[in-house]
Amino acid sequence: MKPLKATVAAATAVVLALTAAACGSDDGGGAGDGGDKITVGIKFDQPGLGLKTPDGKYTGFDIDVATYVAKELGFEPGDIEWKEAKSADRETLLQRGDVDFIAATYSINDERAKKVDFAGPYLLAHQDVLVRADDNSIKRPEDLNNKKLCSVTGSTSAQNVKDRIAPKAQLQEYGGYSECLTGLENRAVDALTTDDSILAGYAAQPEHQGKFKLGGFKLSNENYGIGVQKGSDLKNRINTALEKMVSDGSWDEAVKKNFGPANYKNEPAPKIGNIVK
Numbered sequence: 001m002k003p004l005k006a007t008v009a010a011a012t013a014v015v016l017a018l019t020a021a022a023c024g025s026d027d028g029g030g031a032g033d034g035g036d037k038i039t040v041g042i043k044f045d046q047p048g049l050g051l052k053t054p055d056g057k058y059t060g061f062d063i064d065v066a067t068y069v070a071k072e073l074g075f076e077p078g079d080i081e082w083k084e085a086k087s088a089d090r091e092t093l094l095q096r097g098d099v100d101f102i103a104a105t106y107s108i109n110d111e112r113a114k115k116v117d118f119a120g121p122y123l124l125a126h127q128d129v130l131v132r133a134d135d136n137s138i139k140r141p142e143d144l145n146n147k148k149l150c151s152v153t154g155s156t157s158a159q160n161v162k163d164r165i166a167p168k169a170q171l172q173e174y175g176g177y178s179e180c181l182t183g184l185e186n187r188a189v190d191a192l193t194t195d196d197s198i199l200a201g202y203a204a205q206p207e208h209q210g211k212f213k214l215g216g217f218k219l220s221n222e223n224y225g226i227g228v229q230k231g232s233d234l235k236n237r238i239n240t241a242l243e244k245m246v247s248d249g250s251w252d253e254a255v256k257k258n259f260g261p262a263n264y265k266n267e268p269a270p271k272i273g274n275i276v277k
C-alpha cells in the first residue's frame with residue numbers, strides 16, 4: 001500500500017494532467033488509474049455491517065459508509081482494497097500503516113484514542129446479548145454471572161463484561177464473532193455479547209431463523225468511528241464526507257438497505273464529534 005497522502009496527491013496529479021490534456025483524451029482516466037488504491041479495514045463476518053460473501057463480495061453498512069467516504073476522498077469503488085480488521089488488530093493495522101482507514105464497528109473510546117484518531121461518530125449502537133431462542137434463564141444482565149459468555153478479544157464488549165456487566169461470568173474470548181456464534185449454536189457457550197447492531201444481523205440470517213434471540217439490554221453506548229492514523233489529516237476530510245453522507249440522504253439509504261432485513265432499530269444519525277457516553 002502506498003501512503004494515502006501520496007496516492008491522493010498522485011490522483012490529483014492525474015486529474016490535473018487529464019484536464020490539461022483536455023478534450024479527446026479518453027484513456028479512462030480517474031483517481032484510480034495507475035494503480036492508485038485505498039486500503040480499508042473492515043469486518044468480514046458481520047452480516048449487515050461488514051461481510052465478505054462466499055462469492056467474494058463485500059456488503060454491509062460499514063462497507064457502504066467506507067465506499068462513500070472513499071469516493072469523497074477521490075477513490076472509486078474499484079480502487080478500494082478491503083482488508084480484514086479483527087477487533088484486536090485494529091489499532092496495530094492503523095499504526096503500521098497497513099490500512100488507510102478502518103470502518104469496522106469500531107467504537108470510539110479513550111483507550112483507543114491514545115493510539116489512533118477517530119472521525120465520526122457515524123452510528124450509535126448498544127451492547128446486548130444473544131442467547132438461544134429456547135433459553136429463558138437470561139432475563140437480566142445479572143443473569144449472565146456464572147454463565148459461559150462469549151465475546152471477542154480486543155472488543156469493548158469483552159472489557160465491559162469484566163469491568164461491570166457481569167464480573168462473575170465465565171468469559172470466553174474468541175478471535176472473531178463467527179467463532180462465538182458457532183459456540184452459541186453448539187452450546188459451548190450460553191450467550192454471545194456484543195453490539196445489538198451486530199447481533200441483529202446474526203439473528204436474521206436465513207440459516208439462523210428461530211435459533212437465537214436478543215436480550216434487549218442496552219448495556220452500553222457504542223459510538224462507531226472511522227479509525228485513522230494518529231495525527232492524520234484524513235480525520236477532517238472523513239468528517240466532511242460523513243456529514244455529506246447524512247445531509248444528502250445516503251446515510252438513511254444505507255441504513256434501510258443494511259439494517260432493514262434484520263429489523264434493527266437504529267438510533268438517528270449522530271452529530272459529528274458528539275460522543276454519547
Ligand code: GLU
Nearest residue numbers: 087105106107155156222
Ligand atoms: N463496537 C465494539 C468494539 O469496537 C464491539 C464490536 C467489535 O468488536 O467490533 O469493540
